[in-house]
Amino acid sequence: MPEAIPFDEIGYWSEIKLDIIKEYAAAYSTIIAAQERPSLHHVYIDAFAGSGVHRSKSSGEFVTGSPTNALLVEPPFQEYFFIDLDEQKVAALEQIARLRDDVHIYHGDCNRVLLESVLPQAKWEAYRRALCILDPYGLHLDWQVIAEAGRMRSVEIFLNFPVADINRNVLWRDRSGVSEDQIRRMDAFWGDNSWKGIAYAPSRQERLFGPPDEAKASNEEVAEAFRARLRDVAGFRNVPKPMAMRNSQKAVVYYLYFASQKPVAESIVQDIFAKYRDKGAS
Numbered sequence: 001m002p003e004a005i006p007f008d009e010i011g012y013w014s015e016i017k018l019d020i021i022k023e024y025a026a027a028y029s030t031i032i033a034a035q036e037r038p039s040l041h042h043v044y045i046d047a048f049a050g051s052g053v054h055r056s057k058s059s060g061e062f063v064t065g066s067p068t069n070a071l072l073v074e075p076p077f078q079e080y081f082f083i084d085l086d087e088q089k090v091a092a093l094e095q096i097a098r099l100r101d102d103v104h105i106y107h108g109d110c111n112r113v114l115l116e117s118v119l120p121q122a123k124w125e126a127y128r129r130a131l132c133i134l135d136p137y138g139l140h141l142d143w144q145v146i147a148e149a150g151r152m153r154s155v156e157i158f159l160n161f162p163v164a165d166i167n168r169n170v171l172w173r174d175r176s177g178v179s180e181d182q183i184r185r186m187d188a189f190w191g192d193n194s195w196k197g198i199a200y201a202p203s204r205q206e207r208l209f210g211p212p213d214e215a216k217a218s219n220e221e222v223a224e225a226f227r228a229r230l231r232d233v234a235g236f237r238n239v240p241k242p243m244a245m246r247n248s249q250k251a252v253v254y255y256l257y258f259a260s261q262k263p264v265a266e267s268i269v270q271d272i273f274a275k276y277r278d279k280g281a282s
Contacts, residue, residue, distance in 0.1 A: 007062075010054045013245040013253055015063055016276055020243070020256065021133060021158055022069040023272050025077075028131050028156070028265070033075040038127050041078050044070045045118055045132040045155075047110035047145075049082035051092035066133055067093060071103070077131075078102065081118045083110040111142040119145075124154040132157045138165035139182075143191030143234075149259075150234030156260040161226055161242065163219050164253045171199050173216050190226070191233065198225040219244075223255045230259045238266035243273045 025044065032042040052068040055061070064072075067082050080097075083106045084090050090107040097103035106113045114132075122130035132155050134141055139162060149155040169182045187193050199217045217225075223242055230239045236259035243256045258269040 007053060007055045008050055009057050010063060011057050011247060011253075013247060014054070015056060017135075017160075017245060017256055018063065018066060018069065020272055020276060021066055022073075024158075024258075024269055025070055025131060026073050027268050029073050029075055029077055031264075032129055040127050040129050042129045042131070043079040043081060043122055044073075044077040045081045045083075045114070045122075045130050046070070046135075047083050047114055047133065047141075048135045048137065049084045049089070049093060049105075051084075051086075051089040052096045053092070066135070068096060071097070071100070076102075079104065079121070081121065082106070083108065083113050083118070085109060111145055114145050115148060119148055119152065119155065122152065122154050124152060128154060130155045134158065135160045136162060138162050139169070139185040139189045142188050146230070147191065147234050150230070150236045153235075153261050156262075156265055157236075157258070159230075159257040159259065161223065161255040161257055163223065163255060164251075166222075167219075171216060171222070175200065191229065195222070195225070198222060219252050219255075226255075227257065230257060234259070237261050238263055240266050240270050240273065243277070 029042065032040050046066050049067045050065050052065045054063045054065050056063050067080070070077065070080060080103045082093050082097075082103065084093065085108065087107060090105060093105050097105065104118075106117065119130075119132075122128045132149060134145070134157055141159075146157070146159070149157050166186065170178055170186045172178055183193075186195060199222055201215055201217065223244075227239050227242060230236050238261065239257065239259045242258075244252045245254050245256055247253050258266070260266060260269075
């Protein structure tokens with residue numbers, strides 16, 4: 001395998017995430033492909049696709065990425081849409097998919113590409129359905145994309161909520177030092193600035209002089225509030241509790257969410273999440 005390909009090194013938690021998505025993608029494709037009256041055209045979307053291959057930090061071995069795994073699902077999806085901002089990774093994807101005419105690859109900002117070119121390929125009224133992977137490297141996703149997927153009713157999503165990046169750059173205990181640029185990034189991801197009222201609340205123990213101290217919310221409280229937004233604001237009817245993806249020190253790196261309009265989809269994902277939690281992944 002040529003070394004010119006830009007492999008990302010991934011931790012154990014990312015390998016687990018790939019296994020979870022691969023397992024659900026197979027179940028999803030089997031269910032949709034079997035449906036008749038009407039038959040449905042189902043597509044796979046990966047908004048931060050990468051090069052299609054990673055290298056494991058723990059073993060040093062190659063690990064197939066989400067796009068490559070999706071191309072191997074049986075029964076197959078009817079179309080695949082892969083997006084990445086990195087030109088070298090796009091070139092690697094083009095090499096992987098060079099013999100296939102059912103794969104569409106985009107080089108650009110996924111927020112624009114999804115809204116303008118890709119999500120319109122999955123309209124409910126056209127009997128199309130989509131499984132969309134939103135796995136940003138940090139706060140690089142706009143809420144508009146999530147809201148549109150929920151509004152369409154035809155799109156199910158896996159979403160990486162990058163709590164490590166959020167804590168590192170935005171949710172400081174002393175928020176007076178957080179830059180305006182980081183606040184804008186958080187607003188764009190969350191959809192508005194309501195996260196401030198969730199992440200910070202007056203502590204019960206007031207200072208003797210001056211205003212009360214602020215207490216920073218826990219990761220779990222922030223994650224639950226975002227889950228509520230997926231359900232109540234974006235309009236996904238079924239949003240199971242996300243899976244906490246932890247590093248070797250057991251610190252939460254991100255939360256993996258699933259959101260759908262179908263109770264059966266939620267049930268399948270809950271079973272998959274439980275299986276990997278039982279393996280000590282969370």
